[in-house]
Amino acid sequence: MKWFSLQLSRHLRLAAAVLAIVVSGGGPAQGQVKMRLTARVDTTQPDVQAVYALLGHYFNARPDSAYANPFWNAAEVAYHVGEHHEKVDLGALFMFNGLSAKQFFAIYQPTVLSIEPAGAKYVARVLLYADGPPAWVAADHWNPPFQLRYYAVRNAAGQWQLENTWPNEVGTWNELVTPWIRFHYPPTAKPDAAKARRASAFCDSVVTLLHLAAARPFDYYVVNSEEQLGRLFNYDYWLPFLNGVTQKAYNRTFSARGREQHLHEFVHVLYPEVKNYFLAEGLATYLGGVDGYTPYRQTLRAVAADLARHRPAVPFKDLYDGTFRYPTNGNPRYVAGALVYELVAQKAGVASFQKLEQSENTYASFLTHFAALMQMRAPQAEALLQKRLAAYAK
Numbered sequence: 233m234k235w236f237s238l239q240l241s242r243h244l245r246l247a248a249a250v251l252a253i254v255v256s257g258g259g260p261a262q263g264q265v266k267m268r269l270t271a272r273v274d275t276t277q278p279d280v281q282a283v284y285a286l287l288g289h290y291f292n293a294r295p296d297s298a299y300a301n302p303f304w305n306a307a308e309v310a311y312h313v314g315e316h317h318e319k320v321d322l323g324a325l326f327m328f329n330g331l332s333a334k335q336f337f338a339i340y341q342p343t344v345l346s347i348e349p350a351g352a353k354y355v356a357r358v359l360l361y362a363d364g365p366p367a368w369v370a371a372d373h374w375n376p377p378f379q380l381r382y383y384a385v386r387n388a389a390g391q392w393q394l395e396n397t398w399p400n401e402v403g404t405w406n407e408l409v410t411p412w413i414r415f416h417y418p419p420t421a422k423p424d425a426a427k428a429r430r431a432s433a434f435c436d437s438v439v440t441l442l443h444l445a446a447a448r449p450f451d452y453y454v455v456n457s458e459e460q461l462g463r464l465f466n467y468d469y470w471l472p473f474l475n476g477v478t479q480k481a482y483n484r485t486f487s488a489r490g491r492e493q494h495l496h497e498f499v500h501v502l503y504p505e506v507k508n509y510f511l512a513e514g515l516a517t518y519l520g521g522v523d524g525y526t527p528y529r530q531t532l533r534a535v536a537a538d539l540a541r542h543r544p545a546v547p548f549k550d551l552y553d554g555t556f557r558y559p560t561n562g563n564p565r566y567v568a569g570a571l572v573y574e575l576v577a578q579k580a581g582v583a584s585f586q587k588l589e590q591s592e593n594t595y596a597s598f599l600t601h602f603a604a605l606m607q608m609r610a611p612q613a614e615a616l617l618q619k620r621l622a623a624y625a626k
Contacts, residue, residue, distance in 0.1 A: 265291040265333075268343040280347045282392050283354050283384045290394055291342060295321055296333040305385060305395040316481045322396045323466035326474075327360075327378060339366065340377065347384075353395070354384040357468055379469040397466050402453070412436060415492065416453045418460070427492035435498055438519055442582060447502045450483045456490035473560050476524060480505065487524065495520030508591045508598060510552050513562070514569020515585065518577075522566045529624075532567040536624035539564075548617045552595050571621060572602060580605050 267288050275281040290303040298319045300309050305320075312320045319325065328336055340360040347356045358380040362369055369375050383395040408415040408423045410432035417423050431452075439447045455461045461477070462470040464486070478485040478500040485501045487494035499516040506512035522531045539546055543556070550556040551568035558564065576588055584605055591601040603613035 265337045266341065267291065268341065270343065270345055272346045273344050279349075279354065279392075283347050283356055284344060286384060286392050286394060287342070287344060287356055287358065287382070291333075291337065294333060295319075295324060296328040296331075296336070303394055305393045306387060308396060318481050320396075321394075321466065322398060322464070323378075323380065326465060326467075326470065326472060327380075339369065340375075342380075345379070350383070350400075352385070353400075354392075356380075356382045356384060358382070374471060376469075377471045378467055381463065381466055381468045398464055401464055405453075412439075412449050413452045413498075414449065416451060418455060421454060421456070421490070424492055431492045431495070431498070434493070434495055434520075435502060438499060438502055442503070442585070444502055444504075446504065448483065450485060450501045452494070452498075453484065453486045454490060454492065455486065455488050458488045461486055461488040489524065491525070494524035496522065496524035498524075506589045508589065508593045510565065510569050510593075510598065511572070511589055511591060513566050514572050515589075517566040517570040518573035522561075522563050528567055528570040531563055532571060532621075533624050535564050535567050536621055540622060540625035544622075548614060548621065549595050551621075552598065568617075568621065571617065571624075575616070575620060576602070576605050579607075 265288070267284075269275070269284065273280060273284060275284055286303055290301065293301055293303055295301070296319070298313055298317060300313055301320055309320050312318045312322075321327075339362050341363060343359045343361060345357040345359055347354055349355075359376055360378045360380065361376040365375050381397050383397060383400055384392045385395045387393050402416065404419055406417045406419065406421070406423065408417070408425065408428050410428050412432040412435035413428065415423065415428055435447075438444070453464065455464070458474060459469070461474065462468070465477075475488045476486060476494055476497040478497050480501060483501065485494070485497040487497060496516045497520070499520045500512070503515060506515065517528050517531075521528050546556045548568065551564050554562070554565050556564060572588070573585065576584055580587075588601050588605055591598045599610045599614060602617075603610045606613050606616065608616070
């Protein structure tokens with residue numbers, strides 16, 4: 233999941249000045265998000281017009297914030313905001329992700345593609361697109377980033393309110409329960425009980441190895457594609473390259489790879505939060521591989537060989553902060569983090585992981601903590617990382 237955060241964080245750095253110009257130069261300010269529609273949206277129908285107006289109200293009512301949004305299903309507000317202290321719109325995590333709603337809608341304008349009946353509800357599809365994209369959007373082809381999918385349902389007073397796609401998707405799914413994992417499968421999936429038991433056994437081994445007394449059984453949603461995964465988060469289309477997502481607030485994780493074993497995400501959901509993002513992904517990769525299936529050393533060898541052949545001058549810091557990356561995945565950064573954990577385990581044992589994870593979310597802090605565990609000065613520790621990475625190319 234963190235690859236998308238890293239990619240958009242880079243975008244934010246590049247776009248900071250552009251955003252200031254766009255927002256101050258007459259773009260849609262908070263409370264002024266303008267919507268467009270296609271000919272398919274028949275606003276002469278009272279219910280369609282009401283849902284169309286509802287979407288506009290929602291986009292102008294701080295959709296980037298976790299609060300009791302008055303335009304959303306009250307039961308979902310109570311669950312997501314009241315119980316879990318999260319945004320009520322499950323897609324907001326990916327849609328804004330560091331941008332305010334004001335900044336986001338200054339770039340991407342919503343066009344309502346359709347509002348169609350679905351039983352007693354309506355389904356609205358909304359395209360987000362930048363007509364005059366900033367340079368960073370055009371350069372990285374980050375347009376359009378999303379096509380939203382929201383449900384609208386009447387409340388007890390007969391008023392239309394928005395609703396997540398989630399309850400309309402997972403209500404017919406099947407379950408398979410193991411000691412550590414409750415698996416959730418779409419109706420078309422074929423559960424593999426043997427693989428499910430092995431996945432649960434992996435979780436037990438991680439908890440035992442790292443003495444995770446606070447870990448508890450969790451929910452795991454197995455889907456077959458990024459599109460199917462996106463649907464659970466209110467997207468008919470999304471641009472981020474996401475094959476796995478973990479939501480610790482809900483004690484659940486997801487995979488778009490259609491298999492019972494996504495060990496990387498299992499580590500995320502079992503292990504306490506790590507404030508250094510590089511280390512959080514490094515640990516999950518060290519124990520569960522980049523893709524949740526392939527052993528990390530196999531991916532590390534491939535990345536190291538590529539660096540040795542084509543980019544031998546890339547410093548470790550560029551792997552740490554994502555300055556060097558592949559266009560469609562975060563493999564270099566992930567395996568660099570796994571290498572750190574490998575060296576710490578060899579030198580000081582797994583019990584020292586928590587000392588490493590006291591690092592702040594900066595390269596300088598990381599290097600200081602790593603060097604202390606290696607019992608060497610920071611420049612020597614950095615040279616060691618570079619050397620051991622190169623050794624994996626041989």
